[in-house]
Amino acid sequence: MSGHDSFDEFLAAADRDGAIVETSAQLEAALSRRRLLVAAAAGASAVLLTQAGPGRAAGGLSRSDTSILNYALVLEYLQASFYTEAERSGALSGKTARAVRVVGAVERAHVEAFLKLLGPDAVKRPLFDFQGTTEQQQPFLKTAVALEDLAVAAYKGQAPKLRSRAVLAAAVGIHSVEARHAAWMRELFGIKPAVHAFDQPASRASINQVVASTHFIARQPRTKARSKPKYTG
Amino acid sequence: MVRSAATEDLANEAGSSRLALLLAAGAGAAAATPLFRRLLRIGDAAAASKAQDARILQLVLQLEYTQVAFYEQALHQASLEGELRDFAQTALGHERQHLAAIKRALGAKAGKRPRFEFGQATKNSEAFRATAIKLEDIAVSGYNGQATNLTAGTLAAAAEIVSVEARHAAWVRAIAGEVAAPDPVDKPLTATQVAAGLRAIGLRT
Numbered sequence: 409m410s411g412h413d414s415f416d417e418f419l420a421a422a423d424r425d426g427a428i429v430e431t432s433a434q435l436e437a438a439l440s441r442r443r444l445l446v447a448a449a450a451g452a453s454a455v456l457l458t459q460a461g462p463g464r465a466a467g468g469l470s471r472s473d474t475s476i477l478n479y480a481l482v483l484e485y486l487q488a489s490f491y492t493e494a495e496r497s498g499a500l501s502g503k504t505a506r507a508v509r510v511v512g513a514v515e516r517a518h519v520e521a522f523l524k525l526l527g528p529d530a531v532k533r534p535l536f537d538f539q540g541t542t543e544q545q546q547p548f549l550k551t552a553v554a555l556e557d558l559a560v561a562a563y564k565g566q567a568p569k570l571r572s573r574a575v576l577a578a579a580v581g582i583h584s585v586e587a588r589h590a591a592w593m594r595e596l597f598g599i600k601p602a603v604h605a606f607d608q609p610a611s612r613a614s615i616n617q618v619v620a621s622t623h624f625i626a627r628q629p630r631t632k633a634r635s636k637p638k639y640t641g
Numbered sequence: 642m643v644r645s646a647a648t649e650d651l652a653n654e655a656g657s658s659r660l661a662l663l664l665a666a667g668a669g670a671a672a673a674t675p676l677f678r679r680l681l682r683i684g685d686a687a688a689a690s691k692a693q694d695a696r697i698l699q700l701v702l703q704l705e706y707t708q709v710a711f712y713e714q715a716l717h718q719a720s721l722e723g724e725l726r727d728f729a730q731t732a733l734g735h736e737r738q739h740l741a742a743i744k745r746a747l748g749a750k751a752g753k754r755p756r757f758e759f760g761q762a763t764k765n766s767e768a769f770r771a772t773a774i775k776l777e778d779i780a781v782s783g784y785n786g787q788a789t790n791l792t793a794g795t796l797a798a799a800a801e802i803v804s805v806e807a808r809h810a811a812w813v814r815a816i817a818g819e820v821a822a823p824d825p826v827d828k829p830l831t832a833t834q835v836a837a838g839l840r841a842i843g844l845r846t
Contacts, residue, residue, distance in 0.1 A: 587807035588822035
């Protein structure tokens with residue numbers, strides 16, 4: 409007798425050998441403890457796959473859900489590459505460095521989860537050029553804030569359009585995690601983590617426009633654009 | 642460079658009025674049964690409907706009532722200082738707007754403000770901080786838990802609120818020096834779990 413009856417029934421039906429329940433239990437134990445960083449990558453995949461169940465085979469997803477998931481995957485690629493590159497640059501310190509280890513691991517986990525969910529229908533990782541924003545802490549934080557706020561608006565814009573209830577359940581769980589990341593990065597940057605009472609969605613066209621304006625998605629490998637490549641996502 | 646202003650300019654509608662409009666039609670369906678019996682019926686329907694939206698709104702109404710009362714009392718009694726005070730004031734402002742929007746959506750069917758006994762949580766700042774984390778995490782998981790039960794229009798309106806609750810949760814966790822986003826995917830809570838969580842914090846009906 410709860411809001412998740414149908415979802416729980418679905419899980420039970422999908423979980424014939426008990427593997428999912430076992431994974432979830434391990435996941436909860438692992439993620440709530442100090443092993444967060446190690447477990448995060450495996451964890452998000454497990455949760456997403458658990459929740460998305462029958463959609464696992466890409467053939468089980470509607471064409472429009474596949475399109476939305478690929479769109480989300482590109483945003484996750486962007487974020488994961490951004491954090492990974494910033495971590496490797498060695499430019500981050502203190503609380504920011506610690507937060508980025510967590511957030512980066514989670515964004516990489518989101519990528520892995522979407523890749524597994526989409527299977528052969530997944531789009532390839534683009535080439536990135538973060539225009540130097542991963543090489544100094546303050547420009548990094550400013551960009552992180554923008555990317556996270558963008559991700560929140562993007563998920564919010566797409567969630568109501570998802571047809572699969574299972575994919576929707578996973579997407580809203582990621583949407584709020586992106587909002588947590590946005591607030592966290594804002595706090596670290598020294599600006600208000602929550603400005604408005606209502607966060608607004610953004611359309612795919614608007615998101616694409618903003619992403620294009622950053623020139624973070626490179627037309628060619630950075631190795632060709634610059635004589636001395638540093639980090640190329 | 643990324644222009645964060647650009648994302649904020651993308652949509653400048655008034656979210657609260659949208660919520661009210663979307664749900665006004667469905668509000669009349671909530672039966673006049675005791676609150677928690679009503680809440681327990683959430684999810685019974687096979688598919689989302691305006692009637693079910695209204696039942697879910699009664700649930701999140703309790704959430705928002707609890708948050709408003711909690712921050713109001715703490716700001717009066719807990720001697721909050723610095724960033725923690727800034728957080729409480731900001732969150733209170735947001736929760737009041739959420740509450741007003743949900744009340745407008747439910748109209749005359751909106752449940753009355755319950756009583757609360759928050760104990761130490763609104764009297765000293767450390768207890769306040771710990772409880773604020775619990776309450777905001779419950780809000781995030783409570784809204785998320787209902788996402789698949791809502792009609793698309795109401796889901797869009799609720800999504801404008803849940804990410805703000807997630808921002809509050811992360812903010813107060815950061816203030817406490819805790820991991821602001823502890824899970825890769827936020828876990829959903831059922832209506833029953835939300836009700837139990839709110840009671841444990843101090844909701845008395």
